[in-house]
Structures are given as C-alpha cells and as structure tokens.
Amino acid sequence: MSVNFSKTYLNEDEYINGCEKTKYLGVVIDKHLKWSEHINYFVTKLRKLVYKFYTLREILPEKLSILVYKSLVESLLHYGIVAWGGTYKTNLKPLQTIQNYILKIIYKKKQYPTLDPTNQIYNCNIFNIQQLYIW
Numbered sequence: 001m002s003v004n005f006s007k008t009y010l011n012e013d014e015y016i017n018g019c020e021k022t023k024y025l026g027v028v029i030d031k032h033l034k035w036s037e038h039i040n041y042f043v044t045k046l047r048k049l050v051y052k053f054y055t056l057r058e059i060l061p062e063k064l065s066i067l068v069y070k071s072l073v074e075s076l077l078h079y080g081i082v083a084w085g086g087t088y089k090t091n092l093k094p095l096q097t098i099q100n101y102i103l104k105i106i107y108k109k110k111q112y113p114t115l116d117p118t119n120q121i122y123n124c125n126i127f128n129i130q131q132l133y134i135w
Helices: 036-059 062-078 089-106 129-134
Strands: 007-009 015-017 021-024 027-030
Touching: 027 036, 036 062, 036 089, 062 089, 062 129, 089 129
Parallel strands: none
Antiparallel strands: 007 015, 021 027
C-alpha cells in the first residue's frame, strides 16, 4: 500500500480525500491553519466597502458613519475571530491596514488617508484587530 498525502487512510480500503482549503460557514480554512486565505478573503470584502465609505462621509455626520462602520466592518471582523484572531501579526497586517484606511476615510483625514498616522483613529469605542480578538 503506497501512502498518498492527499488522502487520509482510515484503514486499508477506506480513506478521506484531502484538500488545500475549504470554506465552512463563511470561514476559509486551509490545511495548515495559517488563516492567510481567510484574511485575504476578508480584505477583498472590505476593499469593496472603501468607495461606499468615501460616499457616506460626504452625506452622513461622523457619528452615523461610525455606526455604519460598526454594522458593516466590525461585524465582519467579529465573525469567526475566535478561530483566526490569534494568527501571526504578519498575516493580520493586510486586514489591519484596510481597517485603518476605512477609519481614516470616516474621520476625513486629509486627501491621502494612507499618509496619516494611525494612533489617532482608535478610541474607547473602536478597536483594532488585536483588541477585538482579546475583547
């Protein structure tokens, strides 16, 4: 009997086929549990919201924009964070970057939000990724 790493053998006749990644209840799980696939999936979802926040900041006051942020962005970030929130900081960096970008848009930081410092955008009501995981 030869061993194939894409199959997990239960006994000589029965085996389970392996896969690189799977999506279960909206959480992308890869075979090494690095969560980079899931985080990339979230980043693409959040990037689609950037233009909407640019539009909303011209229409809504800051308090209502924060409410929209909490309902759209933070709800996505909270989902499944118990599983993927403890991953390496390097894996979380793209997600943290897009979160910072959206918050800078809401707070109307200059014309180029990526150039502003991020320490001014978090307060007692808004948490970064690590704080959401601990909370």
